[in-house]
Amino acid sequence: GGIITQTPKFLIGQEGQKLTLKCQQNFNHDTMYWYRQDSGKGLRLIYYSITENDLQKGDLSEGYDASREKKSSFSLTVTSAQKNEMAVFLCASSIARLGEDTQYFGPGTRLLVL
Amino acid sequence: GDSVTQTEGLVTLTKGLPVMLNCTYQTTYSPFLFWYVQHLNEAPKLLLKSSTDNKRTEHQGFYATLHKSSSSFHLQKSSVQLSDSALYFCALASSGSWQLIFGSGTQLTVMP
Numbered sequence: 001g002g003i004i005t006q007t008p009k010f011l012i013g014q015e016g017q018k019l020t021l022k023c024q025q026n027f028n029h030d031t032m033y034w035y036r037q038d039s040g041k042g043l044r045l046i047y048y049s050i051t052e053n054d055l056q057k058g059d060l061s062e063g064y065d066a067s068r069e070k071k072s073s074f075s076l077t078v079t080s081a082q083k084n085e086m087a088v089f090l091c092a093s094s095i096a097r098l099g100e101d102t103q104y105f106g107p108g109t110r111l112l113v114l
Numbered sequence: 115g116d117s118v119t120q121t122e123g124l125v126t127l128t129k130g131l132p133v134m135l136n137c138t139y140q141t142t143y144s145p146f147l148f149w150y151v152q153h154l155n156e157a158p159k160l161l162l163k164s165s166t167d168n169k170r171t172e173h174q175g176f177y178a179t180l181h182k183s184s185s186s187f188h189l190q191k192s193s194v195q196l197s198d199s200a201l202y203f204c205a206l207a208s209s210g211s212w213q214l215i216f217g218s219g220t221q222l223t224v225m226p
Contacts, residue, residue, distance in 0.1 A: 042216040105157040
């Protein structure tokens with residue numbers, strides 16, 4: 001089996017601050033994803049990457065940047081934190097095609113902006 | 115575009131009773147449907163998945179059948195346990211798509 005690690009577990013930021021979230025997986029999966037989870041709204045895709053150095057925008061990419069320098073890691077940057085923002089950011093990975101393979105999720109980073 | 119609808123935001127039941135969580139979807143492509151479960155402060159985990167029409171899929175006492183005629187993939191269990199209290203997400207992947215579309219989730223709370 002494998003594991004997905006997300007750091008930090010909790011992140012408290014200030015309005016306007018640039019914040020970076022990190023994700024590591026040891027499944028040797030090709031595809032990695034970043035989702036945002038808000039209460040009552042399910043999971044919404046921010047960015048995904050199908051291989052090293054590839055980046056694809058999801059429906060919620062505005063206000064975020066991402067980086068996939070290595071196969072095992074995928075970073076997400078909140079470019080300018082919004083006041084009173086509170087959400088959980090989930091990283092996931094899968095082997096390749098969604099229809100055939102499951103996405104495996106990390107435990108999440110909980111963001112609070114003061 | 116593709117979409118997933120979960121009509122119940124919150125379901126509260128007494129232990130031992132049956133449950134059905136609704137999921138309907140919309141896509142013009144061949145669908146792959148998933149149910150993910152997320153316990154409090156944990157990562158979502160796959161519970162069930164299916165792409166076969168009218169075939170029941172089971173795991174850990176939960177079951178679901180994909181019905182393409184009605185675009186549904188409802189999650190059921192005959193007798194819920196306290197440990198089933200969690201957030202349940204239905205999700206859709208369309209053939210050839212990299213993206214997984216999630217429903218808004220149903221919070222299941224099981225009371226003693």
